[in-house]
Amino acid sequence: MSEAYMIKDVEVVPYRDAGASGHGTAATTARPTARPVTAPGTAPALVANNGIRVFGERHLVPVRQRVRHGATPGLVTALQAEPTHEGRSAVMQSAIRAIGFDWLGYATAAHVGGQLQPRTFFESYSPPGWRERYFRERYYEIDPRTPQPGTFCLPTVWDADDLAQTPLGNVPPLRRRRFLEDLRDAGVRSGIFLNLPMPGNNEFVLISFMSGIESRRWIGDSVVGQALAMGLALHEFLTCHVEIPAFAxxxxxxxxxxxxxxxxxxxxxxxxxxxxxxxxxxxxxxxxxxxxxxxxxxxxxxxxxxxxxxxxxxxxxxxxxxxxxxxxxxxxx
Incomplete structure (x- = not known):
């Protein structure tokens, strides 16, 4: 495995706080230690939760499906080079933490009758326990980060305070409070959220980068760019270079x-x-x-x-x- 993807186990991480000064000076902020992500080798069997199919690294089977025009992203190449799901997991965890995040979630969804309906969820790098709560409580129905029907936009940078202040229409205050409390219990404080259209059908992709750092001020343009590039690379890998036989x-x-x-x-x-x-x-x-x-x-x-x-x-x-x-x-x- 190349040095660029070596995992470094640190609890204090230097980062550039673009909001701290006009020059984006380097700052050092204590971060809560990230909880271990679910290892692909121990991922649970595919389950249906409210009709949502859940899968992990160990369910992926590499295939050669599409000839790519132009250079292949480095992360895609690194994932393709790993013959085991343990190797791919190490590559992804290292890449996620290299840009300052602790977790990543990848899902497909569609709008049915004006309501967002998740279809699949890739859980290998999500916060432990968060996926179960998120889908069991149907928080995707009130999550202010999720897109409105027919809208695709630039990545959304957020923190817990932003979510608490976002108007949610007729959502009961108690349900909003429970959503924010469960998010905090999972250790999630800030992150980036983006959505991509899926050509050929009415589905779209939701990608969420999550961190235990309280404020979003550390997420500058450079971090956003790196997260977007990583999200697109993971999307290409999952849609073009692997299959999930257990689904079909x-x-x-x-x-x-x-x-x-x-x-x-x-x-x-x-x-x-x-x-x-x-x-x-x-x-x-x-x-x-x-x-x-x-x-x-x-x-x-x-x-x-x-x-x-x-x-x-x-x-x-x-x-x-x-x-x-x-x-x-x-x-x-």
């Missing part, structure tokens, strides 16, 4: 082409009527297949079924009905 393999068998196509339409956010038009079938037939699919996946509602659907077909993959139409057009020509 468990339910892929036993589905007809029609059912796979309906799932693909569902993942694109189409309504039953739109699916019926796209598939050239009656609305009653769509409803029948929907009921069969919910039973097959063991889910209770459309949102949970849509979450399962996004894991079975890569973005932009053509439907079988479209392939048949294309083939018919070629024959007719």
């Amino acid at each position: 393999g468990r339910h892929r068998e036993g589905l007809s082409d029609v059912q796979r196509d309906i799932l693909a339409c569902l993942a694109q956010g189409l309504s039953d009527k739109e699916i019926a038009r796209r598939m050239d079938m009656s609305i009653f037939n769509v409803d029948y297949h929907m009921r069969r699919l919910r039973s097959h996946f063991g889910v209770r509602n459309r949102v949970q079924l849509a979450s399962a659907a996004t894991l079975l077909r890569p973005p932009g993959a053509p439907l079988s009905v479209d392939r048949e139409k294309d083939a018919a057009g070629v024959i007719a020509a």
